[in-house]
Each structure stands twice: as C-alpha cells, then as structure tokens.
Amino acid sequence: MLITFIAAYLLVSIGIGLYAARRVHNTADYAVAGRNLPLYIVVATTFATWFGSELVLGVSAVFVEEGLGGVVEDPFGAGMCLILVGLFFAYKLYKKNLITIGDYYRLRYGRAVELLCSIIIIFSYLGWVAAQVSALGLVFHLLTGGALSIVAGMVLGTVIVLIYTLFGGMWSVAITDLVQMIVICVGLLAIAWFAGNLAGGADKVIDYAVTEGKLQFFPQDADLKTWLFFFAAAITMMLGSIPQQDVFQRVMSSKDENVARLGPIIGGSLYILFAFIPMFVVTAAVLVMPEETKALIADDPQKILPTLVMGHMPVVLQIAFFGALLSAIMSTASATMLAPSTSFVENVLRNIKPGMTDAQTLKAMRVTVVVFTLCVLVYAISMQDSSIYEMVAGAYQVPLVGAFVPLVFGLYWKRATTQGALLAVVSGLGVWLTFVFMPGWGEAFPQQLAGLLGAFAGMVFGSLAPQYIANEHEDVVHYQGSAE
Numbered sequence: 001m002l003i004t005f006i007a008a009y010l011l012v013s014i015g016i017g018l019y020a021a022r023r024v025h026n027t028a029d030y031a032v033a034g035r036n037l038p039l040y041i042v043v044a045t046t047f048a049t050w051f052g053s054e055l056v057l058g059v060s061a062v063f064v065e066e067g068l069g070g071v072v073e074d075p076f077g078a079g080m081c082l083i084l085v086g087l088f089f090a091y092k093l094y095k096k097n098l099i100t101i102g103d104y105y106r107l108r109y110g111r112a113v114e115l116l117c118s119i120i121i122i123f124s125y126l127g128w129v130a131a132q133v134s135a136l137g138l139v140f141h142l143l144t145g146g147a148l149s150i151v152a153g154m155v156l157g158t159v160i161v162l163i164y165t166l167f168g169g170m171w172s173v174a175i176t177d178l179v180q181m182i183v184i185c186v187g188l189l190a191i192a193w194f195a196g197n198l199a200g201g202a203d204k205v206i207d208y209a210v211t212e213g214k215l216q217f218f219p220q221d222a223d224l225k226t227w228l229f230f231f232a233a234a235i236t237m238m239l240g241s242i243p244q245q246d247v248f249q250r251v252m253s254s255k256d257e258n259v260a261r262l263g264p265i266i267g268g269s270l271y272i273l274f275a276f277i278p279m280f281v282v283t284a285a286v287l288v289m290p291e292e293t294k295a296l297i298a299d300d301p302q303k304i305l306p307t308l309v310m311g312h313m314p315v316v317l318q319i320a321f322f323g324a325l326l327s328a329i330m331s332t333a334s335a336t337m338l339a340p341s342t343s344f345v346e347n348v349l350r351n352i353k354p355g356m357t358d359a360q361t362l363k364a365m366r367v368t369v370v371v372f373t374l375c376v377l378v379y380a381i382s383m384q385d386s387s388i389y390e391m392v393a394g395a396y397q398v399p400l401v402g403a404f405v406p407l408v409f410g411l412y413w414k415r416a417t418t419q420g421a422l423l424a425v426v427s428g429l430g431v432w433l434t435f436v437f438m439p440g441w442g443e444a445f446p447q448q449l450a451g452l453l454g455a456f457a458g459m460v461f462g463s464l465a466p467q468y469i470a471n472e473h474e475d476v477v478h479y480q481g482s483a484e
Helices: 001-022 025-034 039-049 053-065 068-094 101-109 111-143 149-199 203-212 226-238 245-251 257-288 292-300 301-312 315-352 360-383 387-395 397-402 405-412 418-437 447-464
Strands: none
Touching: 001 025, 001 111, 001 149, 025 149, 025 245, 025 360, 025 447, 039 068, 039 101, 039 149, 039 245, 039 257, 039 315, 053 068, 053 111, 053 257, 053 292, 053 315, 068 111, 068 203, 068 226, 068 405, 101 111, 101 245, 101 315, 101 405, 101 418, 101 447, 111 149, 111 315, 111 360, 111 387, 111 397, 149 203, 149 257, 149 315, 149 360, 149 397, 203 226, 203 245, 203 257, 226 245, 226 315, 226 397, 226 447, 245 257, 245 315, 257 292, 257 301, 257 418, 292 447, 315 360, 315 447, 397 405, 397 418, 397 447, 405 447
C-alpha cells in the first residue's frame, strides 16, 4: 500500500511538471518562468528549494548528536541567506532584467569575471545536487525494504526529477514546488504530532531536549578559536548561498520587484520555522526507541527518522512522511539541476559560441540539464559514504570565497573595478585552497573565513591600486518571456 501511494504521487508530480511545461516557448520561459510568478509561488519555490534532504535527514542527524549549536550552518545560516537576499539584493538585481547571476558579473566587471564566477558557482552545485541524489537512493532503498539497492534508487529518483525539469524548466520546477511545499508542511506536521504523542507529549520532548542541552545555540565558556569556527560555520551558507543561480532564478522569476523582495524573506522565515519539526521528531525518537536510536547514532543517524516512522507509525503517516521527504528532495533536486545548467549555457557556452539564437540557447539548456544530471549521478554514487549534511555544507565554501565579494562590492561600492574583482576571486580561492591543503592550517583557523578575508583584501587593494587591468562593462542579452 505504501509503495502504491508513493508511486502514484511520483506519477502525479511528473504529470504536473509536464503540464506546466506547456508554458515554455523560449529561453526566458525556461530559465525564469517568463518573469511571471506571483508571490505565493515565489514563496513556495524558494521554501521548497531550500527544504531538501539535508534538512529532513541531515540536520536531524546532526541535531541529535550536537544540538542547535551543531546546525548553525543549516537551517539558521541557510534561512538567513534568503532573508538577506530579500533585504539587500533582490530589488537591485531584479531591476537589471537578467537571466543568470553570471550576467551581473559580465554587466559590472566584464567577461573574465563572468567566466570565473560562473564556473565557481556551477562547480559548487555538485555537492548539493549529489546530496539530493544520495537521499533519493536511500529513500527508495528503504521503501522497497532493500529490494532496490541505493545506487538503483539514485538512478530511479534522478530519472523522475529529470523528466519534468528537462521539458518544463523553471515553470515546471515552480509549479511542482508549490504542490511539494504543501505536502512537506502537512506531512511533517502530522508526523510531529504523532511522534510527540508516542513520546508522552510535546512538553516531555521539549523538556528532554532542554535537559540534554540540545537547545543550546551559542558556545559556552568558549575560547576565541571556538567562536571563530562557530562564526565561520554560520556564514558559510548565510553568505555563500547568496551568489547562487537557484536563489537568483527565484528573484528574477518574480512578476515584479516587490514580489522579488518579499518572496525570499517570507520563504527564508518559513524555512527556519519548519526546520524545527525534524529536530522535534528526532528528539521524540530518542524517547520512543532509545536503544535503536543509540545504535543508529553509531551507525548512520540519518536513518533515525525513517526507522521511527516505519517501525512505530501507521501506514497513513508512513505515506505522509515519505511523501514529504520525497517532496523535499525532488523540489531541491529539480532546482539545483536547472540552475547550473542555465548558468553554463548563458555564461560559459555563449562566450565560446556567441551569436546563438534563442531557440539554440533553449536547446542547449535542455541538453546541458541532461549532461549535468549524469555527472551529478556519477559523483553521488562515488560519494555514497559521505553524510548529506557535509556534502551540502561543503558545497558553499567555494562561492563564499570566490563569488560573494565581487557581488556585494559591485552592488554597494562604486569604486569596485574589474581588477579588484579578479584579484578578489584569485586571492579568495588561493587563500582558501592553501588552508585546505596545508596540514594543520584548517584546524587552526577556519578555511572559509580565511578565504573570505583574502577576497575582501583582494577587492579593496585591487580596486584602489593603479589599474593595470582595464575596468570593463559588457552588455547582456535581455530575454523576454511569452505573453500570458
């Protein structure tokens, strides 16, 4: 019965995605939904894109071991990223009428910075999308009682998401995200209510979390080093996610600048709020099945929630849980398949092959979605032993040190130059890589913070020093969506 309902839900998701694909007639329709999305859909697609496997499985796994202090990166940093985008970036970027975040770098600094930052952004998606693919494999493996291997589950889940993303682009992603957000919210609330009852009441679960110190957020009696690493973890996704194409796509898909601003703010706030539900459920699991939980923490804490649901809840709630989980994973996977593919075509391929028509660009985006998805699938299979949380968290260090500073300074500092931006990228990545590969350096000082400071220094020095590299500004193509 469980598998039947889940299969039906997957088919409905594909159907909704393919139905939405009828709206796609050109590049703007495919990449940014023709800039026609209303507020409720922008909120839904922002929330659903962020609410992925790392939150349901990864965050809950880290929380049960380390408490709130261990998940400062996600959900708190991730949610704040969306709020910051809405407050400081959305309005300014929306007014420029662009397709990709890479277009901004070309407009502000020229093609060299565009290429460098776009490659950085594209590369960063490998870990995030691979995390979703890995989660799909785990879910299908659990659903079939082990009959389907994790690798086979990865392949099946990837194909399902690819079908509607390939044809419908941002329109399909946005509409399916709306449905998936509803399923996520309703499903997780039902699970939390039942889990609380199993544990003896919500008050008992919360009291246990307080007693065990799980709700302690800030480091206690910590030295400077501990605070530095805590701060670095907080800003990794908070700032590193800002120069990301999936975030930018939701801003640019909005029907006007007010929607572009409010959508991320509301979506980010809802994300942080609902992030507490998996943490509540996993705490309840410790009370309901203490011995099993202890064993799973030692083996794979990501399996705690599925084990609780499968072993202690009725079929209806099993359907709700796996429906919510699959919705969370698929909504994130679809967005993160589309975003880097769009960036590659618009900001890399069009520089290699200028003069592409709109029809050729649209075709290239679809082909790139397939190629990128295959690359991610191979990468996810090779990274099976990595935790979902670590895969996601690690993905954002690269744009943090390489792409964040040129974006912020370009928008808010008139004296920022092409030379400064190039030096920011080179010095940020260079310092970060040094701390990554030099033995002991990354343990003594946070590598992502070192890289960010290097990028700041590079931008300021490069912009104020004598300009040996000409300051460039390049025009961008302004695509128009189909009339509604």
